[in-house]
Amino acid sequence: MGLWVLILVAPVYMPTMDSRPVAIVHEFQSEAACQNAEDFIRQDLEKRGMAKPEKIAGGCVRKY
DSSP, rough: OOOEEEEEEEEEEETTTTEEEEEEEEEESHHHHHHHHHHHHHHHHHHHTTTOGGGEEEEEEOOO
């Protein structure tokens, strides 16, 4: 069992400005925790209208 890293990149839209690229990177102890965080962040960005689903890139990768 090793560490897992979540890497997400998305153009985030703010009401007062144009889109800006944002990167989210975080380490997790398990793949399940990483997947849960990825799902939550993607859904939250979409629900708030800050990022389009097809424009969010990345996911969980194993760290060696």
